[in-house]
Amino acid sequence: MSNYVKGVVDKYVLPELLDYTEKNTVFDPLCNHMDNWATRNGFSLTSKKLSGSRAKGTAITLSSDLDIFISLSSSTTAPLSAIYNALYDYICSQKIQCKKQNVSIGVVYNNKSVDLVPGKRQHQHGDDHSLWKNRKNTWTQTNITTHINTVRNSNRTVEIMATKIWRKQHALDFPSLFLELAVLEASKYRTYHDYDNNFWEVLGWLSSNIMTVRIIDPANSNNIISDDITNTEKNAIANKARESRQKKNWNEVIW
DSSP: OOOHHHHHHHHHBOOSSOOHHHIIIIIHHHHHHHHHHHHHHTOOEEEEEEEHHHHHTOOBGGGOOEEEEEEEOTTOOSOHHHHHHHHHHHHHHTTOEEEEOSSSEEEEETTEEEEEEEEEESSSSSSOEEEEETTTTEEEEEOHHHHHHHHHTSSOHHHHHHHHHHHHHTTOOOOHHHHHHHHHHHTTTSOTTOHHHHHHHHHHHHHHHTTTOOOEETTEEEEEGGGGSOHHHHHHHHHHHHHHHTOSSGGGTOO
8 A cells, every 4th residue: 555645744744732932922922912802892702722723633834824713702792793803903903914814814923824713602501603704794603623523533634634735735725624524525435544545536526526516514504615615716626636636646746
């Protein structure tokens, strides 16, 4: 059994735990900013925690962003759009480089890219949250803990990281949650640990299915993750997957 794909993943994989520099010069200072933001706006802050690829065990050095999920109490009365915009305004006021994204505010802090994701708990108990979707000017319900556990417990983290490496090396716009769930769907009936063949099948699945598949949020059946990118972006993924499958050597696909 060939191990080329696993070798490439091992070259780029990041540890799940933050190192001393990341924690003390990025994560902790930004968490302090979140405390100040919440206090200034009268928001009740429940928690600030790592989410995204570091929490899921799928982080790679090629896209080493941090994701911080900011949970506000269900007693928070401000509309979701106001919460989202207040976070953006606060970050701007602190002279931190930032931009509005879909459900996050993207910042650059001490040369590290970080996505700040504000959410409001739907109930006093449980981890369901409401998030503002800036691109569509609406809100959605989701559960970050469900996302983390779905990926961490899938036994497909190598295939997911390989696909993230492929995405980055071929400059594709492929949102991480969509990518992760697509890999899980493509790998549903595959043998575990057969990484080269599994990743090859993921590319085949993307070339054939990405344009039409409906990928549903495992935390909310009404949230269609595959609707978050355009057909143009999906077509670019399909074409690149098809092109990659025509290569004769692995090092022309991912390297």
